[in-house]
Amino acid sequence: xxxxxxxxxxxxxxxxxxxxxxxxxxxxxxxxxxxxxxxxxxxxxxxxxxxxxxxxxxxxxxxxxxxxxxxxxxxxxxxxxxxxxxxxxxxxxxxxxxxxxxxxxxxxxxxxxxxxxxxxxxxxxxxxxxxxxxxxxxxxxxxxxxxxxxxxxxxxxxxxxxxxxxxxxxxxxxxxxxxxxxxxxxxxxxxxxxxxxxxxxxxxxxxxxxxxxxxxxxxxxxxxxxxxxxxxxxxxxxxxxxxxxxxxxxxxxxxxxxxxxxxxxxxxxxxxxxxxxxxxxxxxxxxxxxxxxxxxxxxxxxxxxxxxxxxxxxxxxxxxxxxxxxxxxxxxxxxxxxxxxxxxxxxxxxxxxxxxxxxxxxxxxxxxxxxxxxxxxxxxxxxxxxxxxxxxxxxxxxxxxxxxxxxxxxxxxxxxxxxxxxxxxxxxxxxxxxxxxxxxxxxxxxxxxxxxxxxxxxxxxxxxxxxxxxxxxxxxxxxxxxxxxxxxxxxxxxxxxxxxxxxxxxxxxxxxxxxxxxxxxxxxxxxxxxxxxxxxxxxxxxxxxxxxxxxxxxxxxxxxxxxx
Amino acid sequence: xxxxxxxxxxxxxxxxxxxxxxxxxxxxxxxxxxxxxxxxxxxxxxxxxxxxxxxxxxxxxxxxxxxxxxxxxxxxxxxxxxxxxxxxxxxxxxxxxxxxxxxxxxxx
Numbered sequence: 001x002x003x004x005x006x007x008x009x010x011x012x013x014x015x016x017x018x019x020x021x022x023x024x025x026x027x028x029x030x031x032x033x034x035x036x037x038x039x040x041x042x043x044x045x046x047x048x049x050x051x052x053x054x055x056x057x058x059x060x061x062x063x064x065x066x067x068x069x070x071x072x073x074x075x076x077x078x079x080x081x082x083x084x085x086x087x088x089x090x091x092x093x094x095x096x097x098x099x100x101x102x103x104x105x106x107x108x109x110x111x112x113x114x115x116x117x118x119x120x121x122x123x124x125x126x127x128x129x130x131x132x133x134x135x136x137x138x139x140x141x142x143x144x145x146x147x148x149x150x151x152x153x154x155x156x157x158x159x160x161x162x163x164x165x166x167x168x169x170x171x172x173x174x175x176x177x178x179x180x181x182x183x184x185x186x187x188x189x190x191x192x193x194x195x196x197x198x199x200x201x202x203x204x205x206x207x208x209x210x211x212x213x214x215x216x217x218x219x220x221x222x223x224x225x226x227x228x229x230x231x232x233x234x235x236x237x238x239x240x241x242x243x244x245x246x247x248x249x250x251x252x253x254x255x256x257x258x259x260x261x262x263x264x265x266x267x268x269x270x271x272x273x274x275x276x277x278x279x280x281x282x283x284x285x286x287x288x289x290x291x292x293x294x295x296x297x298x299x300x301x302x303x304x305x306x307x308x309x310x311x312x313x314x315x316x317x318x319x320x321x322x323x324x325x326x327x328x329x330x331x332x333x334x335x336x337x338x339x340x341x342x343x344x345x346x347x348x349x350x351x352x353x354x355x356x357x358x359x360x361x362x363x364x365x366x367x368x369x370x371x372x373x374x375x376x377x378x379x380x381x382x383x384x385x386x387x388x389x390x391x392x393x394x395x396x397x398x399x400x401x402x403x404x405x406x407x408x409x410x411x412x413x414x415x416x417x418x419x420x421x422x423x424x425x426x427x428x429x430x431x432x433x434x435x436x437x438x439x440x441x442x443x444x445x446x447x448x449x450x451x452x453x454x455x456x457x458x459x460x461x462x463x464x465x466x467x468x469x470x471x472x473x474x475x476x477x478x479x480x481x482x483x484x485x486x487x488x489x490x491x492x493x494x495x496x497x498x499x500x501x502x503x504x505x506x507x508x509x510x511x512x513x514x515x516x517x518x519x520x521x522x523x524x525x526x527x528x529x530x531x532x533x534x535x536x537x538x539x540x541x542x543x544x545x546x547x548x549x550x551x552x553x554x555x556x557x558x559x560x561x562x563x564x
Numbered sequence: 565x566x567x568x569x570x571x572x573x574x575x576x577x578x579x580x581x582x583x584x585x586x587x588x589x590x591x592x593x594x595x596x597x598x599x600x601x602x603x604x605x606x607x608x609x610x611x612x613x614x615x616x617x618x619x620x621x622x623x624x625x626x627x628x629x630x631x632x633x634x635x636x637x638x639x640x641x642x643x644x645x646x647x648x649x650x651x652x653x654x655x656x657x658x659x660x661x662x663x664x665x666x667x668x669x670x671x672x
């Protein structure tokens with residue numbers, strides 16, 4: 001009974017299958033996640049073209065090339081500058097390299113857009129970034145550590161101690177693991193929509209830094225080849241020589257924990273829109289700057305009136321339709337790459353200012369994207385918590401391992417940032433037998449409030465900070481004794497692990513007021529004054545001053561970012 | 565209101581001094597600035613941040629739109645708003661994050 005019905009059903013389904021324009025299959029698409037730039041940047045638009053043309057076939061099964069939807073989808077990638085900042089960010093390495101080559105014969109030109117593009121400020125007014133050394137180094141301007149760091153790389157040079165008795169100079173190099181990997185592997189960092197634009201999971205939350213005491217010599221002991229004259233005692237068969245003029249004083253690794261968020265959720269989008277509304281004036285100013293840089297690049301281009309290039313575009317348009325009709329995706333990709341190269345080469349050959357204009361746009365784009373990133377960070381909220389591990393090698397003192405929790409909080413009804421630290425420090429190396437101190441070095445709690453100062457000429461020209469720090473040590477500080485510590489003429493033979501206790505156990509209080517001037521090109525200059533009831537080695541109170549300079553290299557992304 | 569743009573070719577065309585209304589169709593992206601050639605026409609962006617109108621002089625004109633994109637990619641279309649709910653498509657982007665858009669209009 002059921003056989004005729006089953007036969008008819010099969011015939012009907014087969015007929016429907018044949019009658020379907022695409023034979024029941026969804027249109028062929030590129031797997032954009034597997035593509036590389038420049039094709040990757042246009043991939044979703046090309047897929048949109050493929051799905052559009054699949055839906056607009058004529059009676060013969062060919063693409064309806066007169067259909068307005070197919071033409072609109074084609075224009076989006078046929079004109080490679082339909083999103084001009086997409087094109088300029090792809091050309092960033094070319095612009096940066098050509099700019100660098102052009103400036104080789106002379107000193108860097110600080111007025112050149114190309115030079116500026118590679119030196120632009122990206123995060124110059126953010127108070128939540130830790131670019132300098134920690135509070136327990138001999139050269140630091142920060143009493144409290146911040147939750148964030150530079151998105152790629154930052155360098156800081158600081159002078160003046162806060163909790164230490166010995167004043168020194170410290171150079172600190174810090175950066176984000178994800179930003180560094182992306183920059184060094186040539187992945188785009190200027191773009192809004194490149195692969196992993198939101199960061200690589202895990203790596204994006206890891207920040208690393210290394211601090212160097214630059215006024216402290218490292219030494220090594222070497223055997224001599226014998227006395228050079230008769231007045232030299234023959235017992236001298238080894239001497240200490242300097243091996244470098246700087247010494248690694250500490251390394252730090254930190255991991256940021258964020259509140260989970262869904263960028264597609266209505267709650268997140270509402271937070272995004274609120275952040276954008278709050279920054280309306282800044283956005284408008286930065287967008288206006290970008291607009292003014294796009295105009296020389298795009299308006300009155302010689303290429304617009306070049307008949308040969310217009311013919312080339314028409315030829316490529318026909319080839320894209322042919323490739324899509326044939327379902328030949330490899331050829332479509334090959335044709336697009338040929339179009340991209342032809343378009344870029346034609347612009348470079350027809351417009352002497354093209355690279356300069358690309359660099360100008362990228363300079364402005366870097367600043368616009370930085371503002372966009374700030375809105376994103378605000379919508380995302382502060383890091384819930386940052387955990388930090390630091391290995392410290394203070395001068396003539398035992399090594400320590402420091403474990404710190406850092407909390408950043410932006411009060412809802414106030415301007416500024418509150419940072420809170422809690423830390424524990426333990427001695428690292430073996431505790432000598434009979435030592436009069438334990439493994440625990442110190443516990444510490446500190447808090448800082450940063451408030452941007454608003455001036456009419458520049459809304460984020462400076463940041464004022466006040467901070468308080470409390471440290472408790474169960475034992476006095478430990479000083480390693482070397483021959484350098486002995487009074488001249490002393491003939492005592494020191495054992496290898498000779499140590500003395502200095503200072504007093506108990507509480508160490510420090511307060512600091514600081515102003516950080518936010519200069520152009522990512523430069524910050526912090527200047528602080530502090531008072532402490534004692535320092536690590538001395539019991540007397542101390543009034544000190546700290547000064548530093550830091551540079552955020554994030555804008556060098558224009559030098560690194562771009563096609564692989 | 566009829567359409568001002570002729571979109572049968574690769575480059576949109578219009579009559580000289582025609583008034584063109586451009587509309588951004590996107591869930592979250594908004595127009596931040598707009599210019600026609602070297603002239604800023606941002607004041608002509610409507611309160612929703614989605615529509616801008618201008619008059620095209622004779623010759624080749626370049627429209628530049630600076631956008632505020634959301635943190636997530638979205639499909640986006642640039643259309644001519646012909647009035648009465650009618651539109652015609654100029655550019656059609658797949659899912660992505662775009663900070664700017666440009667296209668030319670040849671008026672004559």
